[in-house]
Amino acid sequence: MSTSDGKFGRYGGQYVPEALMPAIEELEDAYERYVLNNEDGFMDEFRQRLRDFGGRPTPTQYAERLSERYGRDVYMKREDLVHGGAHKLNNALGQVLLAKYMGKDRIIAETGAGQHGTATAMACAHLDFDCEVYMGERDINRQRPNVFRMKINGAEVNPVTVGRGTLKEAISETMRDWATNVEDTHYVIGSVVGPHPFPAMVRDFQSVISEEAREQMRERAGTLPDSVLACAGGGSNTMGAFAEFVDDDGVDLYAVEAGGSSLSVDEEKGVAPNSASLSTGGEGVLHGARTKLLQDRDGQIMESHSVSSGLDYAGVGPELAYLVDEERVTPVNVDDDGALEAFHRLSRMEGVIPALETAHAFAYLEDEHGNLGETVLVNVSGRGDKDLESVIEETEKRGIENAPDMSMFSGGLR
Amino acid sequence: MSRIPEAFADGPAFIPYLAVGDPDYESSIEYVEALERGGADVVELGLPFSEPVAEGPTIQNAVVRALEGGMTPTRFFEFVEELDVDVPLVCMTYYNLIYRYGDDDGNRPRAFVEKAAEVGLDGFVVPDLPAEEAGPLREACDEFDLDLVFIVAPTTEGERLERIMEQVSGYVYVQARLGVTGARSDVSTQTDESLARLDEWDVPKAVGFGIKTGEHAERIVAGGADGIIVGSALVDIVAEGHENGDSAETVASRLETKARELSEGASRGFAQRPPHPERT
Numbered sequence: 271m272s273t274s275d276g277k278f279g280r281y282g283g284q285y286v287p288e289a290l291m292p293a294i295e296e297l298e299d300a301y302e303r304y305v306l307n308n309e310d311g312f313m314d315e316f317r318q319r320l321r322d323f324g325g326r327p328t329p330t331q332y333a334e335r336l337s338e339r340y341g342r343d344v345y346m347k348r349e350d351l352v353h354g355g356a357h358k359l360n361n362a363l364g365q366v367l368l369a370k371y372m373g374k375d376r377i378i379a380e381t382g383a384g385q386h387g388t389a390t391a392m393a394c395a396h397l398d399f400d401c402e403v404y405m406g407e408r409d410i411n412r413q414r415p416n417v418f419r420m421k422i423n424g425a426e427v428n429p430v431t432v433g434r435g436t437l438k439e440a441i442s443e444t445m446r447d448w449a450t451n452v453e454d455t456h457y458v459i460g461s462v463v464g465p466h467p468f469p470a471m472v473r474d475f476q477s478v479i480s481e482e483a484r485e486q487m488r489e490r491a492g493t494l495p496d497s498v499l500a501c502a503g504g505g506s507n508t509m510g511a512f513a514e515f516v517d518d519d520g521v522d523l524y525a526v527e528a529g530g531s532s533l534s535v536d537e538e539k540g541v542a543p544n545s546a547s548l549s550t551g552g553e554g555v556l557h558g559a560r561t562k563l564l565q566d567r568d569g570q571i572m573e574s575h576s577v578s579s580g581l582d583y584a585g586v587g588p589e590l591a592y593l594v595d596e597e598r599v600t601p602v603n604v605d606d607d608g609a610l611e612a613f614h615r616l617s618r619m620e621g622v623i624p625a626l627e628t629a630h631a632f633a634y635l636e637d638e639h640g641n642l643g644e645t646v647l648v649n650v651s652g653r654g655d656k657d658l659e660s661v662i663e664e665t666e667k668r669g670i671e672n673a674p675d676m677s678m679f680s681g682g683l684r
Numbered sequence: 685m686s687r688i689p690e691a692f693a694d695g696p697a698f699i700p701y702l703a704v705g706d707p708d709y710e711s712s713i714e715y716v717e718a719l720e721r722g723g724a725d726v727v728e729l730g731l732p733f734s735e736p737v738a739e740g741p742t743i744q745n746a747v748v749r750a751l752e753g754g755m756t757p758t759r760f761f762e763f764v765e766e767l768d769v770d771v772p773l774v775c776m777t778y779y780n781l782i783y784r785y786g787d788d789d790g791n792r793p794r795a796f797v798e799k800a801a802e803v804g805l806d807g808f809v810v811p812d813l814p815a816e817e818a819g820p821l822r823e824a825c826d827e828f829d830l831d832l833v834f835i836v837a838p839t840t841e842g843e844r845l846e847r848i849m850e851q852v853s854g855y856v857y858v859q860a861r862l863g864v865t866g867a868r869s870d871v872s873t874q875t876d877e878s879l880a881r882l883d884e885w886d887v888p889k890a891v892g893f894g895i896k897t898g899e900h901a902e903r904i905v906a907g908g909a910d911g912i913i914v915g916s917a918l919v920d921i922v923a924e925g926h927e928n929g930d931s932a933e934t935v936a937s938r939l940e941t942k943a944r945e946l947s948e949g950a951s952r953g954f955a956q957r958p959p960h961p962e963r964t
Contacts, residue, residue: 285779285812287738289837289862291844432744438735445737450863452839540734555780555812556735568756569784570734 276466279595281588284465286445286558293452294465300372301467305364305474312371316364320478323396324363325353328479330486330647335619340639343491345647346622347483349507356625356652357479357507358389362458364475366393369456376451379458380404380444382437382503383580383627384416385652386460391425393458401425404444406435409579416656434573437583441557461504462587465558469587476510483647484514496643497522500651501630502601503545503581505590507651516598522643525590526634528576529603540566545574547586548594548601561588577606577664578626578657608633610670613654613661618672625652626661686806686831687772688726688854692888696954697725697855697911698901698947699890700918701776703746704729704763705755707922711932712750713766715922718936720769722943726855727769728809728913731760731777738811740866742916745923757785757796764803772806774833774854779813782821797824807831807854815847822851833857836882838874845881855888855911860904865893866916879908898949905953912950918942 276282276298284294304312320326328351333344349357366377377399381387387403394401403420407429410417420427433439441463448457462469462476480498487494500511502525515521530544542564544550551562554569564572564584576582593599604612609626612633617623624632628651635648654661665673691697700719705712716727732747732755739747764773779793786795800808807830813821815834825832831854838861840848848856860875875891882889891904892913901912921942925935 283817284814285817286814287811287837288814288835288848289839289859291814291816291837292839292841295844432741432748433734442735442737446740446864449738452862552784555778555783557737558812563780565780565784567784568758569780570751570756571780 278589278592281560281591282466282469283560284558285555285560286465287449289449290452293448296372298467300368301471304368304371305471310371312367316367319363319367320360323353324359325351326478327482328352330483330490332490333620336635339619340635342639342643343645344635345487345491345495345645347479347511347647347649349479350622350624350650350653354385354389354392355655356385356389357476357510358385358460358652359392360478360510361460361472361475361506362386362389362393365456365458366390366397366399369399370397372456374454374456375400376455377401377458378404378444378447378455379460380437380440381460382406382409382440382582383578384409384413384420384656385580385625387425387427388416388419388423390458391420391423394425395423402428402447404428404430404440404447406430406437406440408435409437409440412579412660413656414659436579438571438574445557461506462509462589463504463557463559463561463585469559469589472506473509473513473589476506477513479507479510479649480512480514483511487647491645493645494518494521495645495647496520497524498647498649499524499526499631499634500649501526501581501627502548502586502590503528503583503627504585505587507649509587509589511649512599516593523599524634525594525599525601526631527601527603528578528581528609528630529605530575531606533603535564535572537566540570540572541575542572542584543575544603545576545581545583546603547584548590549603551586556585559588561585562591577609577660578630580625580627581630602634602638604630604633604637606664607668607670608637610661610665610668611672612636614670614672614674622650623654624650625654626657627651686829686854688774688806688831691725691772692855692910696905696909696950697888697890698723698943698950699726699728699911699913700724700943701728701730701913701915702918702922703732703743703750704760705732705750705753706746706919707749707926708753709755709759709763711935713763714932714936715939716767717769718940719918719943720771722940723947724771724943725911726772726774728774728776728915729764731757731775731781733778733781736778738864740864740916742919742923743865746919749926757781761799761803764805773804774807774809775800775805776809779810782810793821794824794827797821797828797830801828801830805830807833809833809835809857811835815851818851835859836878838862838878841881849885852887855890856882856885857913858882858889858891858909860891860893860895863893875904876907895946898945901946901949902953905950906956908957912946914946
């Protein structure tokens, strides 16, 4: 769905400090000219760089052993094979290139799991931009390999220590930087969140996923899938995987959220032990958009939780909130343990080590495959190398049954 | 009916800000009352929100202290009712709290405004609500005769100025420089340019962001501002007192002294201004 007024039904909009509004308007203008109307051949250059630098198209692979296990055809859209190891590069490359067309000098970004920060740092090195990335201190500790990857690509990584030190705080901090340096700086938002035009623009950059998958499914399977599954935190791989299927009534779309340790919330402490804002959140306004949020009854934003830092966010893209209200997208969720089990299952059975985010989608496939039709497409949003440290720790802590026994190596691996 | 216009009637308005409930409810009451004694003409009462994206570290930390101390919109309204001050009071908060208040029957944001009017507030400043999204709040403010203050940033120009001018009431909050809130050791030259752009507006122009001393206040009012808004320099006093374990009375006394310095600075600046053609 396109948006001309920045709204998806009652969601979306532009709720930002006045100092940012001119930059938002400038970006809106650039989005319309370059992305929607391909002015100066912007989209041609974007597509070419996605091919040459990004390694697109990625394959849609038939998952032989999963298909056998579940008695239906399972396909995997392999976004883990994009340069950098995740779908994030599609958007980061698009936005950094757009910043170049707009004549900006400096790029800032925020990151949760580090994949978006890494993708942005790579795109900045590729297109010769200065880059600063804000990352919660807690996430820095959970995702050290990605911090190193950002730094070797020349980015500065700024730790955010306020609050709980996760993505929510990193986004707020990046907005503060943007409000200070708005005249020469572009903020590369990492998901389909934030003020218009970000949700629409990021979706457009990511829709290459479903554009390719749709064509590849027709070629490989001779049919469109009955269901598409994608994990949902902020929702950029979700919207990317869904965008070109939204008008296909026969294709069911499942946004798999992080159920964390429980779907209930602790109102007293203001903590939601999950990141399932589509499934359990209420309508509100955060980080520039009206959308579904994890919040207490007063409207204070809750601390969210997921074993996957990439899903650990209290909000979600406004277009997804709209599509859920319209009953076009079904929000579902799986818990931390299910995601960890799926992580090991996919690695063992298919030789694909998924990001912990992605593992949520495969956990849902395990639980609900009987309801997903004969042909299922799962978006492999990214690879799991970045998560190995936390997987080792969490797997041992929780006693995940299908995990390899690492006890004899534990001293050497830590 | 809003009392804000009266605050600008006889000279420059000194408008201090404090985060309500920082570091606790009772002390915060004393602090606001001390600001009035020090010469406040309007007080901006910050209702703490968990994601204050327009604030610098000083106010962010104040917000954390207040939230940890149990401040909520309901307690905030109780606070306003309990205050013993005569000056106009403006609620400064983020839109989600206004939007979420009350029941879920779609009566948003009217329920918050109705309650605000009932407890005696005079208006709102909502930093994440630009003119484009402010329609429903503006309507509710009109219904209950409250003012809706908008911020004009150094980057605000052209059509955006027109849009804000159509909706603003009470006063316009002139952001002295780009960035987030926070006390600074100098006063930005962007202020003069911003004030010049608003010269024709018939709503009072109050300058905020970075004002720390009586001298700053003097210079800004001498340069044409109708008022000054000071937050972080006062919140710093609260924070320091809290860290040192000083009594609320001691901190209140420091706030009163600082308020007097700023208020008197503003008055000195006003005395230096050439007579305005419309005011003579």
